[in-house]
Amino acid sequence: MNFQTFQQRQKRITLDGIIDEPVTVAYTDVGAGEPLVLLHGIPTWSFLFHEIIEPLSQRYRVIAPDLLGYGFSDHRDRFDRSIEVQADMVERFLAELDIPAAHFVAHDIGGGVALILADRSPDLVRTMVLSNSVAYDSWPIDEMLKLGHPRNAKMEPADVKQFLEEAFKVGLSRPDRLTDEFRTGISKPYLQRDGIISLVRNAASLNTNHTTKLTERIKLLKQPTLLLWGVDDRWQPVSTAEQLVKEMPNAKLRAIENCSHWVPQDAPQEFTEAVLGFLDESV
Template sequence: MDFQTFRQRQKNITIDGIIDEPVTVAYTDVGVGEPLLLLHGIPTWSFLFHEIIDPLSQRYRVIAPDLIGYGYSDHRDRFDRSIEVQADMIERFLDKLGIPAAHFVAHDIGGGVALILADRSPDLVRTMVLSNSVAYDSWPIDEMLQLGHPRNAKMDPEDVKQLMEEALDVGLSRPDRSTDEFRTGIAKPYLEPDGIVSLVRNAASLNTNHTTKLTDRINRLTQPTLLLWGVDDQWQPVSTAEQLVKDMPNAKLHAVENCSHWVPQDAPEEFTGAVLEFLDQVG
């Protein structure tokens, strides 16, 4: 799906309780069936899933929000964008949609959000697919630490484009998957002045303490979990997935060969097939 079609299909909802006035969340909501929530990471937005949403929606109600500060959700320079606050937002978001429980498919920092919710609101998280997710002290990576410096809020759009191009060169293994459509769509929300500031604030909010505090609780997370991992990832290596499999009582690893960090884009067919097979198995 191209950027324009994806963007036109997004809806908006307002969420209370994050700051002293409502924040706006942009999201996709398509299909019928059990709710399946897709959570992206940094520096992407829900467009990361543009090729897998429709296939998954043939069997599930697929809901893909932009985290606050990301994509086309609220960009205002007025709130914390940490994964703890993103977890608060997701709880309120699902409650407002009348969804008491969902399957979570989560990438990068979205995986950190899923782990937080699986721990503190276990009834909300039916199952988890964690794809090249942050966990333990695996993050933030050097590039995000550098991006988060306040001086970068004055970058111009060409600087942001260059940053995203360099990231995509590392985050995708398959040359045919590094399409102009994907590159353009992923960067688009962060090329306006407020988007540039928001991207920098997003990077500044990354806090490893929000997952290290879960380390001695990982073995209490009993949700069926699939670690769906691109093995070429230099940022969130497969060793993190291997440790999660050891520590989580109901987790298994599906390693994706010739695939780097952005698995939904690098290997969309294998990603979709693995998610559906896993959900079939866990019922």
């Protein structure tokens, strides 16, 4: 699905109780069945999942929000974008949709959000697929620390394109998966002035303390969990998954060869098959 079709299909919802005034969240909601929530990372948005939403929606109600400050959700320069606040948003969002429990497929910082929710609201999180997720003190990576400097709010669109292009080459192992459709779709929300500022603020919000405080609680997370990892990833290495699988009581690791950080784009068929197979076993 191309960017225009994907973005036009998104719905909008206004949520209060997160900051001192309502915020707007853009999201996809397709399919029927048990809810399956997809959470993206930085510097992407829910378009990261554009190739896997349709096959997943044949069996599940697939809900893919843009996190606050990302994609086509609220970009205003007046709120925290940390994974703690994103967890607040996801809880409030699902309550507004009248969803008391869901399966979660979460990538990068979205995985950090899922871990927070699994700890503080265990009844909300039925199962988890954590894909090249942040955990422990594995983040923020150097590129994000540099991006988050306030001076970068003055970047021009060409600068953002160059930054993302360099990231694409590292985040994908398979050259044929770096398509013009992916380039355009991921970049589009971050090429206007408000999107550039928002991307920089998103990077500035990354705080390793929000996952290190869970380190001693990882062993208490009993949700069935699949660690679905691209082994070429130098940003979130597979060693993080190996540590998680040792400590989480109901976790298993599925490593994908010739695959880097953005697994849903790099290996969409393997990703989809692994998610559906895991859910078949777990539900």
